[in-house]
Structure formats: structure tokens, C-alpha cells
Amino acid sequence: MNTPRPTTGTLYFTLFGIPVCIHPSIWLILFLLGLSNGNGLMNAAVFVVMGMLALLAHELGHALAGRYFTKEQPYITLAMMGGVTELRSRPRTRTQYFLYVLAGPAASLLLGLIVAIIMGLHVGNVAAGINFYLLAPFSQLEAMPFEQQYSIALALENGTIPHSGMMVYSTAMFICMWWSIFNLLPILPLDGGQLLLTVTNNLKLCSTVGMILGGALAVLSLMNGMIFFTLFMAYFAYINWQISRGAW
Numbered sequence: 001m002n003t004p005r006p007t008t009g010t011l012y013f014t015l016f017g018i019p020v021c022i023h024p025s026i027w028l029i030l031f032l033l034g035l036s037n038g039n040g041l042m043n044a045a046v047f048v049v050m051g052m053l054a055l056l057a058h059e060l061g062h063a064l065a066g067r068y069f070t071k072e073q074p075y076i077t078l079a080m081m082g083g084v085t086e087l088r089s090r091p092r093t094r095t096q097y098f099l100y101v102l103a104g105p106a107a108s109l110l111l112g113l114i115v116a117i118i119m120g121l122h123v124g125n126v127a128a129g130i131n132f133y134l135l136a137p138f139s140q141l142e143a144m145p146f147e148q149q150y151s152i153a154l155a156l157e158n159g160t161i162p163h164s165g166m167m168v169y170s171t172a173m174f175i176c177m178w179w180s181i182f183n184l185l186p187i188l189p190l191d192g193g194q195l196l197l198t199v200t201n202n203l204k205l206c207s208t209v210g211m212i213l214g215g216a217l218a219v220l221s222l223m224n225g226m227i228f229f230t231l232f233m234a235y236f237a238y239i240n241w242q243i244s245r246g247a248w
Contacts, residue, residue, distance in 0.1 A: 015056070015076075018063045023079035026055070036228045043167065050172040052078070054108050054179055059083040061107025062100060069096045081232070094198055101194045105180040112176025119169045122161055125151035136170060137177040187214050187236050188243055203243065210240035 009024035027048060034047030055078055062085035063074035069091035077084050085104075091097045112133055120129025128148035135143055155161045161169075184192040187210035197206045214237030221230040 015060060016064065018060070018067070018074055018076060020056070020076045021078070022052075023077070025080045026052070026078045026083075029081060033228065042164075043171070046168055046171050047175070050168065050175050051179075053172070054111060054175045055083050057111040057176075058104045058108040058179070058183070059085050061103040061105075061110075064107075065100045065103035066091065069100055094201075098195060098198045101191050101198065104191050105183050108176050108183075109180045112173045112180075115169060115172045115176070119161075119173075122165075122169075123151045123155040124160075128152055132170075133173045133177065137174050185213065185217075186210065188240055190236070193240075207240045207243035211237050211244055214240055 011020075011022040013020055030048040030051040031044055033051065034044030035041075056076075059076045059078065063076055066072070066074045066085060066087045070087055070089055072088050075086045077086065091100050113130070116129040116133035117126055118129070119132065120126035123129065125148055128144070128151045131144045131148055132141070132152065135141055141149065152161075156163065156166060183190050184195070186192045186196040186206070188194070188197065188206055190210075193206055193210050196209065197203060200206060214233050218230050218233035218237055221227075221233055
């Protein structure tokens with residue numbers, strides 16, 4: 001696959017032999033997402049860096065699996081609201097395609113686990129880092145064993161981990177966990193929708209599920225004041241409505 005011509009502001013490089021193109025629009029979207037959390041410019045900057053790493057890991061998972069199954073050169077593009085891995089042809093069997101799609105969320109979850117282990121080593125308790133990764137995104141830190149909570153609190157108190165470092169760890173783990181879960185929603189063209197389509201081989205069913213779920217999540221997000229996420233889900237509901245009408 002030919003690499004597109006370089007354009008102003010677009011970043012090109014290779015990762016594990018895979019060409020990567022990062023369009024400037026993705027930086028803007030990540031920055032706006034970071035600002036929407038309401039925690040200031042520093043948090044937004046951390047969100048941009050960690051979000052980019054998570055997106056790269058996700059698409060790299062697709063690309064490596066695609067290259068393994070097809071023996072072809074994949075190409076990764078990050079732009080606007082996410083990324084895409086391009087292949088000249090898709091994996092030959094349904095099982096291979098299922099694994100190819102699943103490799104994306106699995107890779108970003110793995111990145112989060114690596115960050116959790118590094119954090120655990122930082123506080124001197126690897127289990128604390130892993131449990132923090134599994135529980136913090138769901139606001140369930142109270143479920144952690146006391147000694148693990150104490151390890152993290154002590155590291156913050158004595159400066160082993162500065163609060164800025166803890167922000168980086170928690171943001172990275174939050175993004176890796178929740179973006180992976182988001183991508184596994186059974187909504188086309190998300191990975192979850194592709195997995196459902198691979199299993200059912202019924203585009204009408206999958207687009208209907210995506211339309212209903214996307215619409216429901218848009219309404220729920222609006223009720224909770226999550227404007228940015230409301231627009232995302234409304235857009236996906238519209239896409240699935242178009243697919244169900246055969247207009248996409």
C-alpha cells in the first residue's frame with residue numbers, strides 16, 4: 001500500500017515496520033476531550049499524550065494481527081475521531097478476522113496493564129498497580145485490599161510518586177480501560193460491531209442493534225451533561241441508521 005503524500009502538519013513514521021500517518025486533527029480532538037474533563041490544561045496535555053499512545057497501541061494490535069494473517073503490509077492512519085488500519089485484503093477466515101478485530105482492544109488493554117505494572121513497581125507493590133488499573137476506572141478503589149491502598153497513599157505522601165506522576169498513571173489506565181470497553185460496544189463501525197457482524201453475518205441485525213444502543217447512550221449522555229460523548233453516540237446512531245437503510 002502506498003504511503004499518502006506528506007501534507008503540512010501531518011506526521012509520518014514507521015513502527016515495527018508499519019507505516020503510520022498522524023493527521024493534526026487527532027491532536028485537536030484529543031485536546032478537546034482532555035479539556036472536557038474540566039481539570040485544566042495540564043490534564044488536557046497528559047490526555048493528549050496518553051490518548052495518542054493508546055490509539056497507537058490499539059491500531060498496532062490490528063496491524064500486527066493483519067500482517068500475520070494476510071502477509072501484507074498494513075498502514076495505520078490516525079485522524080479526527082480515531083484510527084484505522086488499512087489492508088489490501090481482509091484475513092481469509094471468519095476466525096482470523098475475529099482475532100484481527102479483537103487484537104485492537106486487546107493491545108490497548110495490554111498497554112494499560114504495562115502502565116499498571118510500572119506504577120506498581122514505582123510504589124513497591126505490583127498487585128496494587130494492577131488492582132488500581134482494574135478498579136480505579138470504575139471508581140471502586142475502596143474494593144482494594146487495605147495494604148495496597150496504603151502502598152499508594154504512602155508513595156504519594158513521601159513523594160515516591162509525585163501527584164503529577166500519579167495523574168499520568170491514572171489517566172493512561174483510565175484511557176486504556178474505557179476506550180477498549182467503548183470500542184467493544186456492539187455498534188458499527190466500532191470493533192464490537194465488527195465482532196458481532198463476524199459472528200452473526202447479519203448486517204441488518206448489527207446495524208439495528210448499533211442504532212438502538214447508540215441512540216440510547218446518546219440520550220443517557222445528554223441527561224448526564226456529557227455533551228461531547230452525546231455527539232459521538234448520536235453520530236454512531238446515525239451511521240447505523242444509514243447502514244440499516246442500505247444507504248451507507
